[in-house]
Amino acid sequence: MAELLYRLGRFSAHRAWIVIVSWLAILAIAVVGFVIGFKPLASSFDIPGTASGQVTDKLAEKLPDLAGASGQVVFSTTDGDAFTSTQKKQISALVDGADGLPDVSDVVDPFDTEKERADQAVDLDDAVAKLDDGQAKIDDGEKQIADGLDQLDDAQKQLDTAREQAAAAGYPTDQIDAQQKTLDENRAELKKQKTKLADSQDELDAHRTKTELGQQLLTYAEGIRTVSKDGSAAIVNVAFDLARLELPESSKQAVIDYFEATPIVGVEVSFSTDIAQGVPAIFGVGEAVGLVVAAVVLLVMLGSIVAAVFPLVTAILGVGVGVVGSMAFSGIVDMTSVTPVLGVMLGLAVGIDYALFIINRHRKQLRAGTPVHESIGLANGTAGNAVVFAGTTVIVALLALNITGVPFLGVMGTVGAVCVAIAVFMAITMTPALLGLAGEKLLTRRARAKRVAVIAEHERVDAAAPAAPAVKPMSTWRAALTAIGAVVALLVVAIPALSMRVGLPDGSTEPEGSASYTAFMTVQDEFGAGANGALLVAAHLPAGLDDDGVLQAQVDVASTLMDQKDVTAVAPIAVSDDNRLAAFQVVPAEGPSSESTEQLVRDLRATEPVDGDITLGVAGQASINIDISENLLDVLPIYLAVVIGLSLLIMICVFRSLLVPLIATGGFVLSLFATFGALTAVFQWGWLADVLGIHSTGPILSFLPVILVGILFGLAMDYQLFLASGMREAYVHGASARVAVQRGFRAGRAVVAAAGLIMVSVFGGFVFSESTMIRSIGFGLAFGVLVDAFVVRMLLMPALMHLIGRGAWWLPKWLDRIIPNVDVEGAALERRHHVV
Incomplete structure (x- = not known):
C-alpha cells in the first residue's frame, strides 16, 4: 500500500493540473446529478416494525382517514383579545378553500367544531330534559293507573257486597253481572295501559342510558378544544392522504404558502412541526467561524499561508463532491434533513486533518533537504498510508450503522462514509497535486534558506539523517x-x-x-402542554356488537383511559364500518417529550384488556418518537x-x-x-x-x-x-x-x-x-x-x-x-x- 501511495503521490505532483481538473469535473458531475435527482429532504424520522407502526397499519386498513399524516395550523390574535366576528369569518373562509391543496384530505374549521360540541352538549341537555319530562308523564300515568285500579278494587268490593245481598234476598243479578263485565273491561284496559307504560319506561330507560353515556363521553372530552377558552387562539387540524414518511415536503409547503398568502389583520398564523419543522441550514455563521479558527490553527501549525490554505481547499472541495453527490440520490433513497449536515461536519473535519498530516510530513522532509517530488511521494506513502488506515476505521464505523436496522440511520452512516472516503482520496491525490504546484514555496523564505544550507551540508559530508535526540x-x-x-x-x-x-x-x-416554535408555545399556553402531544389509541372491539354495544364499549375504554395517571382528556373519534376498531384521541398532562408522557405510553400498552376482550394499541407522533428512541x-x-x-x-x-x-x-x-x-x-x-x-x-x-x-x-x-x-x-x-x-x-x-x-x-x-x-x-x-x-x-x-x-x-x-x-x-x- 505504501509503495502504491508513493507512486500516486509522485504522479499527482507531476500531473497536478490533470488531478485538479479531474476533481473539478467530478464536482461538476455531482452538481448535475444533484440538479436532476435531488428531492426535498424529510424532516421526520421513523423505524419500520415498531408498536406504533403496527397500530398505524391497522388503522390504515380499517380507518384509512386516520392513518395519514396530520398537522396543525394555529391562529392567534396579536393583541391577546378574542377573535372578532370578521376574523372568524376570514379564518373559516381560508379553511373552506384549503380542501383542494395537494395530498390534503380534510381541513377542520375550529369554530364549526366548537359549535358542534356546544350544540351536542345542548342537544344532550335537551334530551335529558325531554327524558325527565317523559319520565314525569310516565310516572303520572302510572299513578293514574294505580288510582284507577284502586277505584276498580273499591268498586269490585261494592259489587261483591251487592251480589251477596241480592243472592240472599233472591233478587236477580243480571244488572250486577253487567256491571261486573264493565268493571272487568275497565280493569283489562288499565292493565293494557300499564303494559304500554312499562314498554315506554323500558324505551325511556334505554334512551336515558344512551344519553348518559353520551354525556359521559362529552365530559371526558371537555379538555379537548379547538378554540381557546378566552377565544384568542384557534387550531385548524389538517389531515393528509399520505402517511407521514410518504408525504412530500412540497405538500406541507403548499399548506404553509396557502395560509400565509392571505394575511388576516390582527391575526398571526403558525404551523406545527408536522407541517413546518425547519430543515437546518447546512452551513451558517457559526460554521464559518469554526473554519476561521481551523485556519488560524493551520497557520500556526504550518507557519505558511499557502500551506494553511491547502487543507481548507481540499476539505471544502471534498465536501462539495461528497455532500452534493450524495444528495443527488435523495430522489431514490429517503434522506433526513440531518444527513447532509453530518456529511459536511465529517467531510470538513477529516478532510482538513488528513491533508494536514500529509502536508506536515512533507514540510519536515523538505526542511531536511529531500527533493520536492520525492518528498511528496514519501509523505503520501507514509503519512498518506496512515490516513488511508485511519479513514478506513472511520468508514467501517459509519457503514456499520446499516446493521442497526434503522433505515434513516443507515443512510446517514453511508453518506458520512462516502464523505470520509472522498476526504481520503482528496488527501492522497489533490493534496500532492497542490504540493507539486507549490514546490518549495510551501516553506517560508527563512525555511527555504535553511533548506539550502541543509542540502549543501549533506552534499559536503554525504551525511545521513541526524540522529534522533536523546529522550528520557x-x-x-x-x-x-x-x-x-x-x-x-x-x-x-x-x-x-x-x-x-x-x-x-x-x-x-x-x-x-x-x-x-410559535405554534408549539401558543398551543401549550392556550390549550395545555398535552395538546402538543396527543396520542392516538386504537381499541380492538369484539365481534357482534351493535351500535349500542359499541357505544358502551367506547365509554368503557374511555373510562379506562381516563383512569390512567396523567391523562387530561379522551375523545372517541372514529369507529370502523364493521364495528371492530375504535379510535380515541388521548391528551396527556404534559408535552410529547416529557417523562410522564413516555410513561403513559408504556402504561397504556401494559393495560389489561378492557372488559376482558378489548385490547388497546397506541400510535401518534409522541408514541412514534418514543418507539424510535427505545429501538x-x-x-x-x-x-x-x-x-x-x-x-x-x-x-x-x-x-x-x-x-x-x-x-x-x-x-x-x-x-x-x-x-x-x-x-x-x-x-x-x-x-x-x-x-x-x-x-x-x-x-x-x-x-x-x-x-x-x-x-x-x-x-x-x-x-x-x-x-x-x-x-x-x-x-x-x-x-x-x-x-x-x-x-x-x-x-x-x-x-x-x-x-x-x-x-x-x-x-x-x-x-x-x-x-x-x-x-x-x-x-x-x-x-x-x-x-x-x-x-x-x-x-x-x-x-x-x-x-x-x-x-x-x-x-x-x-x-x-x-x-x-x-x-x-x-x-x-x-x-x-x-x-x-
Missing part, C-alpha cells in the same frame, strides 16, 4: 498519577449520563420566533460491539499488538461516556444553556448516542494511529518500550494537537446552529474529540503504555505469522527510497 521516559509515579487522574476525571464528567433520557425534538426546540437504545450495544470488534481487527494488524488496541478501546469507552455525561448536563439539565443559546432543554436526540459511537470511535482511532504508530516505529528501531512511548508521543503530539483543535473548531461551529438537533450533534462531536484527543490519547494512553512497558507490544507468535504486515508507518518505503 516519563517517571513511573507521574505515569500512574496521570492515568488515575485521567480516569477519575472522565468518570466524574460521565456521572450525568446515568440520568440521560433520549427522544426526538418537538416544537419547543425550534428556533425562537420560527413558525413551529435505537436497544441496538446501541450491538452496534458498539460490531464497530469495536471490526476496528480491533484493523488495529491488531496495524500495531501488531493485542494490548495497544485494547488500551485504545478502553480509553474510547471512557471518553464516550464522558461525552454522554456532558451532553446530558448541557442539553437535558440546562448547564451552560444560556451561554450556548439553548432556550429549551429536554431529552437527548435519540439517534445521537449511536452516531457518536460510530464517529467518535473512528476519529479516536485516527489519533491513536498517529501517536501509537510513532511509538511502534521507535520501538521497532531499537528504542526501549518506555523510551519509544515518549519518542513517539513527542513526534506526533504537535500534529495531533493541531488536528484535534481543528476538529473541535469545525464541530464546535455547528453548536451555534439554529437547529437543536445540529447543536447537540456538533457539541457531542466537539466535546468527544476534545476529551479523547487531549485527555485519552495524549495523557491516559501514553501513561498506560509506559506502565505496561514491553507487554504493550506483545503478540502471540501464531497470530504474528498469520496477520498481514501493513507497515502503516511506511518504514519499508523509507528504507527503499533512502529518505533523509
Whole structure:
C-alpha cells in the first residue's frame, strides 16, 4: 500500500493540473446529478416494525382517514383579545378553500367544531330534559293507573257486597253481572295501559342510558378544544392522504404558502412541526467561524499561508463532491434533513486533518533537504498510508450503522462514509497535486534558506539523517498519577449520563420566533402542554356488537383511559364500518417529550384488556418518537460491539499488538461516556444553556448516542494511529518500550494537537446552529474529540503504555505469522527510497 501511495503521490505532483481538473469535473458531475435527482429532504424520522407502526397499519386498513399524516395550523390574535366576528369569518373562509391543496384530505374549521360540541352538549341537555319530562308523564300515568285500579278494587268490593245481598234476598243479578263485565273491561284496559307504560319506561330507560353515556363521553372530552377558552387562539387540524414518511415536503409547503398568502389583520398564523419543522441550514455563521479558527490553527501549525490554505481547499472541495453527490440520490433513497449536515461536519473535519498530516510530513522532509517530488511521494506513502488506515476505521464505523436496522440511520452512516472516503482520496491525490504546484514555496523564505544550507551540508559530508535526540521516559509515579487522574476525571464528567433520557425534538426546540416554535408555545399556553402531544389509541372491539354495544364499549375504554395517571382528556373519534376498531384521541398532562408522557405510553400498552376482550394499541407522533428512541437504545450495544470488534481487527494488524488496541478501546469507552455525561448536563439539565443559546432543554436526540459511537470511535482511532504508530516505529528501531512511548508521543503530539483543535473548531461551529438537533450533534462531536484527543490519547494512553512497558507490544507468535504486515508507518518505503 505504501509503495502504491508513493507512486500516486509522485504522479499527482507531476500531473497536478490533470488531478485538479479531474476533481473539478467530478464536482461538476455531482452538481448535475444533484440538479436532476435531488428531492426535498424529510424532516421526520421513523423505524419500520415498531408498536406504533403496527397500530398505524391497522388503522390504515380499517380507518384509512386516520392513518395519514396530520398537522396543525394555529391562529392567534396579536393583541391577546378574542377573535372578532370578521376574523372568524376570514379564518373559516381560508379553511373552506384549503380542501383542494395537494395530498390534503380534510381541513377542520375550529369554530364549526366548537359549535358542534356546544350544540351536542345542548342537544344532550335537551334530551335529558325531554327524558325527565317523559319520565314525569310516565310516572303520572302510572299513578293514574294505580288510582284507577284502586277505584276498580273499591268498586269490585261494592259489587261483591251487592251480589251477596241480592243472592240472599233472591233478587236477580243480571244488572250486577253487567256491571261486573264493565268493571272487568275497565280493569283489562288499565292493565293494557300499564303494559304500554312499562314498554315506554323500558324505551325511556334505554334512551336515558344512551344519553348518559353520551354525556359521559362529552365530559371526558371537555379538555379537548379547538378554540381557546378566552377565544384568542384557534387550531385548524389538517389531515393528509399520505402517511407521514410518504408525504412530500412540497405538500406541507403548499399548506404553509396557502395560509400565509392571505394575511388576516390582527391575526398571526403558525404551523406545527408536522407541517413546518425547519430543515437546518447546512452551513451558517457559526460554521464559518469554526473554519476561521481551523485556519488560524493551520497557520500556526504550518507557519505558511499557502500551506494553511491547502487543507481548507481540499476539505471544502471534498465536501462539495461528497455532500452534493450524495444528495443527488435523495430522489431514490429517503434522506433526513440531518444527513447532509453530518456529511459536511465529517467531510470538513477529516478532510482538513488528513491533508494536514500529509502536508506536515512533507514540510519536515523538505526542511531536511529531500527533493520536492520525492518528498511528496514519501509523505503520501507514509503519512498518506496512515490516513488511508485511519479513514478506513472511520468508514467501517459509519457503514456499520446499516446493521442497526434503522433505515434513516443507515443512510446517514453511508453518506458520512462516502464523505470520509472522498476526504481520503482528496488527501492522497489533490493534496500532492497542490504540493507539486507549490514546490518549495510551501516553506517560508527563512525555511527555504535553511533548506539550502541543509542540502549543501549533506552534499559536503554525504551525511545521513541526524540522529534522533536523546529522550528520557516519563517517571513511573507521574505515569500512574496521570492515568488515575485521567480516569477519575472522565468518570466524574460521565456521572450525568446515568440520568440521560433520549427522544426526538418537538416544537419547543425550534428556533425562537420560527413558525413551529410559535405554534408549539401558543398551543401549550392556550390549550395545555398535552395538546402538543396527543396520542392516538386504537381499541380492538369484539365481534357482534351493535351500535349500542359499541357505544358502551367506547365509554368503557374511555373510562379506562381516563383512569390512567396523567391523562387530561379522551375523545372517541372514529369507529370502523364493521364495528371492530375504535379510535380515541388521548391528551396527556404534559408535552410529547416529557417523562410522564413516555410513561403513559408504556402504561397504556401494559393495560389489561378492557372488559376482558378489548385490547388497546397506541400510535401518534409522541408514541412514534418514543418507539424510535427505545429501538435505537436497544441496538446501541450491538452496534458498539460490531464497530469495536471490526476496528480491533484493523488495529491488531496495524500495531501488531493485542494490548495497544485494547488500551485504545478502553480509553474510547471512557471518553464516550464522558461525552454522554456532558451532553446530558448541557442539553437535558440546562448547564451552560444560556451561554450556548439553548432556550429549551429536554431529552437527548435519540439517534445521537449511536452516531457518536460510530464517529467518535473512528476519529479516536485516527489519533491513536498517529501517536501509537510513532511509538511502534521507535520501538521497532531499537528504542526501549518506555523510551519509544515518549519518542513517539513527542513526534506526533504537535500534529495531533493541531488536528484535534481543528476538529473541535469545525464541530464546535455547528453548536451555534439554529437547529437543536445540529447543536447537540456538533457539541457531542466537539466535546468527544476534545476529551479523547487531549485527555485519552495524549495523557491516559501514553501513561498506560509506559506502565505496561514491553507487554504493550506483545503478540502471540501464531497470530504474528498469520496477520498481514501493513507497515502503516511506511518504514519499508523509507528504507527503499533512502529518505533523509
